Amino acid sequence: MGAYELTLVAVVSINVMLALGLNLITGFCGQVSLGHAAFFGTGAYAAALMAAAGWPLPVVLVAGGVTAAVLGLLVGFTSLRVREDFLAITTMGVGFVFVGFVRKQGWLGAEMGLTNIPDHGLGDIGFILMCLGLVAAMAAISAHIKRSWLGFGFAAVADDEATARTLGINVPLYKLAAFVIGTFLAGVAGAVYVYFTRFIIPGAFGFTVSISILSMVIVGGVGSLWGVIVAAVLLTLLPEFSRVINDYKLLLYGALIVLTMRFAPDGLAGIVTSLSRRLRRSET
């Protein structure tokens, strides 16, 4: 595997981690977030500072996740006050505030970003294996959550908050849990990104990144584990294979969101489920 292929695997892995995190918040628990890049960035900046201070890689990864989860908890509290489109606007605002804040902070490198991030020390193959291992772990955690009490609670909150309340479900607690877990995953992805690029600037965590992650979740099928993973892989690789697509990446992502929501609201997962159902019906 050449350097380019290794780079692709790392970028795909980071995007899958981000998409899995957002899928937990938006897909499983129904809380729309348009500011996922802020949690990605929070994890990245925390990891960059800790890595530069000489902390070992496992500690840096966890610290990136925890720092993002703390911000996620704070934003989660707003989800208790506002819903749906208002929550979407609020989280979008969090994304803008994050970038605006970082740009003015000298200790975070301001516009110039942070450099001097040490090497992870795993070697290229070791780093890729770590990325794939983290993706597998996050996918396994997501799958476990989906089939657990927590996942049933998330689904109930996402589907019908009022009915969930009458069944005694602690709706605020479930919303906060979704934000904490989902943003923790984004923070870990941020830490991986830091070791991957060894250089970060505020622009890497802007609104366009949030929209890109959201498009992966929507195109894959909101709430579907494998659908979101497939979409994250496809939407990351597609621009790499075509210069034209790369130039119009955001246009493509935007168009895909609109087309998916209009013609296939359940995304790739919904299309495959519907096709397999038809196939089974035609066989019988």
Next chain:
Amino acid sequence: MLELKGLTCGYGRFVAVRDLSFTVRRGEAMAVLGANGAGKTSTLMAIAGQVAVQSGAILFDGEDITALSPMARCARGLALAPEGRRLFRDLTVRENLVVGGYVRAARATAANMDKVLALFPRLEERLDNLAGSLSGGEQQMAAIGRAMMAEPRLLLIDEVSLGLMPKNVDICYEALDALRRAGLTIVLIEQSLERVLDMVDHVCVLESGSLAWAGTAADARGNPDVIRAYMGGVHG
């Protein structure tokens, strides 16, 4: 077991139910009747904690639960099978039942599910189907079953038979009758007057958000005032 004292509730400035008082004793069944817009669903939702109480009080087992959250009411033994069933469509029937038992110990889930399946055997073969794929009758059975998973002492049901085939209505009423005989207190809203009078002990009829008539099921049967109120005007 349940006492409403001068309950006034509504949505924002809109008053849906005004100064409503009634009592339901332990083990009794009461039907809340009235024309569309009379305030039946608002009454049930206020008891469950879903509609804001503007004045008055709701007592459950002597405790004032007016200010309690829906979650706290459910934990105290009050369960609602809401209008339109409102099952979680993306969860299977089994998962819906599991969610219904959220306020009870996890170890009780299997036993409670067995009780629900004994009540509605048809659900057994549908356990792994998505709730959204069920027929109307099966959805009603699942909704009542989900409420029963919380081991309630008071069951609130909004519109038992609405939109159901007669055969499914029979199944639901047989189940409710069995629950009542087992000592469960039930408050239900129903459109089918004759059907509900066979099952309940007491009836209260609402008109334009106020109590228009209250009495026993026997007194309600054939009572012209009840029929007029049920059709939309007790003073007509």
